[in-house]
């Protein structure tokens with residue numbers, strides 16, 4: 001079966017911050033590396049949950065936005081040109097007699113590898129989408145499930161659907177720069193931080209509660225207006241817009257990885273001091289890895305990746321010496 005599949009030394013499952021840094025180190029160790037990521041973009045929780053928030057606890061970087069750190073990590077991860085597969089969720093594992101593995105994804109694709117490093121966070125990040133049949137048509141234009149760059153909405157008429165922290169934070173962030181911001185939420189009270197809700201209520205944001213979106217009208221390319229319905233009275237309103245942002249929450253789905261046979265603890269995967277799981281050749285790093293006193297911080301994952309890579313290398317070539325590798329050299333930066 002493996003005959004036509006290209007064999008990789010390391011397959012990193014999850015392209016979050018820890019998976020990305022692990023890919024750099026794997027490249028430094030001259031391991032043929034592949035990253036498989038479920039989302040259509042790299043960076044994991046950082047661009048997903050806090051693209052514009054400021055991170056201050058990564059060593060050597062006084063402060064950087066989530067998206068800024070993500071861009072740096074992607075550039076760094078690509079240094080040794082790993083294969084990057086997006087929009088695939090690793091689902092099944094097959095261990096072959098020769099000790100290698102085949103990982104299958106939800107698309108049916110197979111990935112052949114000597115070792116695996118799980119960098120899945122707590123699982124695949126799955127956005128809860130707008131439950132209207134016409135919605136997917138507009139996802140490439142003005143129906144947004146993520147806000148990566150607030151400037152994209154400058155001068156635009158924006159409607160946000162949702163009442164949680166993300167929805168309210170974006171309403172407050174976009175209010176000063178958008179032409180108009182409206183929030184549509186199906187309940188009367190917002191389950192978000194009180195101070196953020198108060199700020200929104202005292203701003204120019206138009207609030208529609210308890211309403212939910214029942215229809216999208218557009219030309220097949222972009223939404224021009226939405227229909228909202230009062231969930232108590234059935235009264236309908238038509239609201240014109242330039243952009244619709246839907247923040248209906250998310251699910252975190254570790255899926256079948258929890259059935260691969262790795263010893264687990266409280267929903268995450270136990271590792272030893274080499275970051276190896278209970279299955280030889282499979283390692284775990286970042287939020288998914290459990291050991292006593294584990295910290296769920298990006299900086300912690302940056303240490304775990306190199307440890308896993310070094311031991312993955314030793315798994316492949318047991319006689320190879322385990323060395324600490326430094327990246328410093330005398331090459332001039334090309335830019």
Ligand SMILES: Cc1cc2nc3c(=O)[nH]c(=O)nc-3n(C[C@H](O)[C@H](O)[C@H](O)COP(=O)(O)OP(=O)(O)OC[C@H]3O[C@@H](n4cnc5c(N)ncnc54)[C@H](O)[C@@H]3O)c2cc1C
Pocket residue numbers: 013014015016017018019036037038039043044045046049050054055056057088089090091119120121122123124125253254255257285286287288296297298299301
């Ligand atoms: C709001 C918020 C603020 C935070 N602020 C900070 C901070 O300031 N400093 C800090 O250090 N930490 C912070 N954290 C924590 C930090 O974001 C996490 O510790 C870090 O993202 C973990 O990185 P990771 O790569 O292990 O996992 P993740 O970032 O979760 O990335 C895992 C990736 O794997 C993918 N994936 C999962 N399963 C599969 C599968 N089966 N197949 C393919 N892909 C899969 C996911 O889609 C995801 O993209 C914050 C977290 C949150 C939620």
